[in-house]
Amino acid sequence: MLDAAVAVALEQGAGRLTLDAVAKRAGASKGGVMYNFPTKEALLEALLERLTSHNRAASEALAAELPDEPGRALKAYVMNSVREPDEDDRVSGALVAVVNGSPELMQRVAAYFARRFEVISSDVGFDRAALTHVATEGLWLMELFQVSPFNAVQRARVVQLLTELASTETPPHVAP
Template sequence: MFACVRGRKSSREKILDAAAELVSEIGSGRLTLDAVAERSGLSKGGLLYNFPTKEALLQAMIQRLIDQVTSEKEALRQRAEPGPNLEARLCTQTLLNMCGGKMKDVATGMLAASSENPRLLEPVRETVKQTLEQLKTTSEDVDASLLAWLAVEGIRSMEMHDISPFSEEDRERVVQAVGRLLSKGIAA
């Protein structure tokens, strides 16, 4: 019995998957609980049991994005080479790995939703604040770590909004420079 249950997604996961698909397709502003219930294959009552409001659903989607970034970072940690500025290297590589695809569409939709309700981004603000403090306290070269993080966040932000002027070659040059900066530091 456990083998069958283990492979099935929970109702909550189905709802979050359906909501992410819809946000990618139509944006968060046009997202409705009815559409999410239909897409997830659950009744509206089942959806409301898990997420009583659209805001609760959006908050869970944002938390899920944060959790995915954290999981990716921890997976990278298992394979990371020892060396200077480890947390900054993990943080920047995680952000670079998660820039595109479906995550970009969902993150963009969540950012749009936050324009109507800025409180939705409170968990993101807290995560960014914690990341900054972690970089300050764990980096061998704090300046290099902060510059690298800001450079990657800038790339990610421009790509998320489809305003990046960088060619693939230019982007790769910046990524390589970030890698050199973190492995050798500014004073190299």
């Protein structure tokens, strides 16, 4: 059912993500969908859980490949966030407006970000983690909405700076 919901969100837009549309895409009855997800909000909650679980697992896998040193989780977060966008990123973008209309779902998103920030800042301190996090999220959002002002060379430099900031205690030198 969640695969069908993802397909509907990507093919038709999250505004058309209804229990009927998911049922049709899944080749199931609406009652079958409602057995698992009694409301659209329950479906959206499950989609958010799926997206955040995938994101958490991807960051953890990247962290496992990095040396066990301060900043490991922060660097893995940056690497995961600046990679080539995948289906989860596109679904996240599609769901932004729908989720924003639900205070309960926004609380879940806020809790996810808070938990993630605790992890990435646990061994590097607030300032370094906060600056890296805000810049990384900004880059991700600009690219998601295709409004980034950076060309490929500039983007690569931004990614290099973010990676350096995540990896070292000393801020990277920014050329004039």
